[in-house]
Amino acid sequence: MTQGQTLKTKLVSMLCMVYRQEDCTVLADRLLLAMGLAGDQAPVPAHQNHWDEADVWLITYADTLQRPGEKPLVTLHDVLKHWLSDAISGVHILPFFPYSSDDGFSVMDYLAVNESHGSWQDIERIAGDFKLMADLVINHMSARSRWFENFRKRLDPGKDYFFEASPRDDLSAVVRPRTSPLLTAVQTEDGERYVWCTFSEDQVDLNFANPRVLEEFVAIIRKYLEHGISIFRLDAVAFLWKEIGTPCIHLQQTHELIKILRLLIEHHTPTAIVITETNVPNRENLTYFGNANEAHLIYNFSLPPLLINTLVTGNCRHLKTWLMSMPPAQMGTTYLNFIASHDGIGMRPTDGLLDEDEKQRLINTMESFGGRVSYRRTADGRDQPYEINIALYDALKGTAEGGVDHWQQARFVCAHTIMLALEGVPAFYIHSLLATGNDYERVEHTGRLRSINRAQCEADRLDELLAQPDNHHAQVFRELKRLIGIRRRQPAFHPNATQFTLHLGLQVFGFWRQSARRDQSIFCIHNISPETQEIALADINLIGTDRWVDLISGMVIEDLSGSVTLKPYQGVWLSNRE
Template sequence: MALSRLEQRIGAHLQVLYPDLDPGELTQACLQAISSPPDAPTPVPHSNLWSQCDCVMITYGDSLRREGEAPLHTLHQFLNRHLADCISTVHILPFFPYSSDDGFSVMDYSSVSPKVGEWEDVSALAEDFTVMGDLVINHCSSRSRWFENFKAGVEPGASFFVQVPGDTDLSAVVRPRTSSLLREVETASGTRHVWCTFSEDQVDLDFRNPEVLLTFLRIIRLYIEKGITWFRLDAVAFLWKEIGTRCINLPQTHQMIRLLRLLIEHREPAATLITETNIPNNENLTYFGNANEAHMIYNFSLPPLLINTLISGNCTHLKNWLMTMPAAQHGTAYFNFIASHDGIGLRPVEGLLTDWEVSNLIQTLQRFGARVSTRTGPDGQPKPYEINVSLFDALKGTVQHGPDPWQVARYLCAHAIMLGLEGIPAIYVHSLVATENDEDRVTHSGHLRSINRHIWQADDLEEKLVGETHHRGVFNALRRLIKLRCAQPAFHPNASQFNLQLGESLFGYWRQSVSGEQSIFAIYNVTDTPQRLNLAELNLLAADLWHDLIRGQDYEDQVAQITLAPYQALWLTDQVPVAEADAAAD
């Protein structure tokens, strides 16, 4: 029987990854594992599965708690009550049973931790929102059944992990941590050394064994059946190991992502793959492939560059970086964020900021309560890896003057910049409500990342969101900005974007909708002093009226000079959709 086009494509990927195996048999095993028919319809290439109305909220399953309720149920209630009109997608960080790293040491990929809820809670959430889940694909917990089986020498697990002789030269391997790369383990077959990229509790899985691939395809099938359609490939850059190489961004890793995308999108046409690769910018961009790998890539350079811009009052590096960023092909998009459960990564600004500028950024944020995590560099010495701090506290002042009265304005400016950029915005739950540094969690957990992993008692947060607090002010302002964005065709994730040259104090870009019916000039004062803007510099098109969406002000004189207050954002458009009036009124 002739092979279908899908079978041929799967077999071609498998032939590269597993040249010693029969690609035909393995192709059928893959299709069976993910439960996809060989004649499944092919998704239309270069189709955008998103619009300007897409906005993601990132959260742990238990970031909000209420006595007597499953945290996932509490989260669902909060979303329906406050965010149903502006958040389309919810990224629930790992909600499985785990042993460390706040979920990223997964013990059982097939069950929901009873501490947060049940699969029914995930499926219920998926009825109202798109759900993005983590595929923690590089490693699993040393307390998992798989690793216990590895030590006992039985399957599944005995052949699931990367192991090398203890005296192997691994000096070329790129490290994201300072811990030992190899962990010595006693097994039924004697002493073995297993590969641990991130910690001794996170043991790397060996995808050179096709049984590991098939196991994860079954896991993906389960997630799809439970309502998850967006998949975050955690730490995927480290997936494939070859001794003598850097063991990061290897060709086999890219081949594996292409294979996963092919299988997943034929199983679920609405499925979306997002690669989490906290690496230098040029390396990160390769995970788009030729629109055949990730649908979206985390825009890791944006957080450190944007924060550096706003605390220094100089947008030069942000502007220069943006000018080098290629437009995402249709069917792909940047996943824009400026805060997450992790820290502010510093590898993504390698080659973009000087060592002195990185040091200055670190020292400034340390004045605002930040901690610094390190990794082992090529010379064996510790190097700064990420800055651990809540975003609200990171923007509490400037390099020159320290803390100042402009914290909220600076904070909202940061989000307005992100919301207007090409790509899909993702906002951490603690950014939405302007959570401060959680010093107590750092003390009690001993982990620096805990500073930005606060757990709110839901009723306490509700009180703050109706009281006279900065939490309420920020929350309402961000909701309004998100809804404004949703009404603008020019803010479609794949709409055209061009940079504006307005000096170092004013940052700006021009967006135009795919069909050309709307233009927006997005301009931001990134300093703590008023800045003059000559509208003639923008070369405004010959519209009779230009309108600032954020403040609701009209501009008829296209050559007037206007003054932007410290950290003021201006979304200047030639067309105001009807929905904008509703968003502005909220």
């Protein structure tokens, strides 16, 4: 925002880029009223980092952890405080609203907490102890929602809230993430209408060409902020704006709407954060930073498939090439690093990074470890792999060539050692912290492949497991917590600290981080193979006047002319500051 420009004048100019036929001054007044903002408000300072090296986030469903006679949100809060208060700074609770399908992503009421999960008071208690991320399921809404029932009845609010098209329209260019039909026939008081369903017939796309829909969501955002939510995950936002005859993904209006939402959010709560969820090829994903005026964070969607591919092939060439191509995030923006989530391992983010044979080899390996594959339909009618559905612990149970081996736990920890050290904010899916395997019973029960990595756990049984010394769940949990604790004390692991890729061969993946004050350097070096590797310290260029120690093992480097021996899947963080 330029000097002397008010919030309202900035907002009007942005709205005019989207709603050319509207009186944008009036629309701006309505949005400011919905958000509770004054139009003459001063600009929010740009390029502010609302995170540091201590930020580590957890991803979980509201009802992943359960205890008899207790609401799951109460149970979740209790487990977070007991087991993770010293490890995480924030928690992403996946959609906790009333829903009709897709484990919460088919929202029926944006302003209510699912009664089976708990209440807004439970949400506020969690937000009082942790930074809270919530989903703004902004692209679509449940076909069983009140808005959609009003659409059928031709009543407000809802009559013009959903995107319609005709089977006669040329939709051949539309990019699809699913194989289901794009249009669904619906009987209304005005006869048959065809609504646009990017994901399923129960998830009907909203029509943001109607500014009333934007106004509704601004009011929803304000309510979330008032309940303590400070991080907004814009779900499936790439598909937000539709124009017949275009791919209907990444349209400029979508980018402008994200800028508008960010502008309003940060003027209401200057420390709030916007994250875009765009499971697309890497170059497309990067566009959601804008000019540091769209998303504060973007999901690093290429990291999970590339890192898993690296560890099962024992070759880091593609991971290293990708890391060298990633631009440093501007101040006020950064990456959200994750390896696993409630969804599968996306294959679209490997476009341009892995060739077709390499993709198929990865798919074959994951299937041999018990994984499944979900597909999307291309413009020419072909079904292409969209994501691999598998629990991360089982995804790393062996190698592409050798199959299942005894290095599963070491390989799994190595993956997270790498993630924790990379530029950006690390996020752990709860089932990764717990080293949960494939849940075939849940897949059978729900009929959905993604359920393989969405197990529900008895909290009391979890307490028992984590208190024991000899099961892999407890061993992994303790080691990951230990690594998290180390990471959170290092200025060189600030999400925006300098990062350079090292060249140490194909079996060793390394990079260098340096703190903003240049008072700490960390060389992060990882053996991504099942064979022992010897690394000459001269190849790393450690400064001879500094004292170097491996933060992970405590090993002190006594002879800089010597070497470091890395066992299979061992990582070291060589730092000149303890």
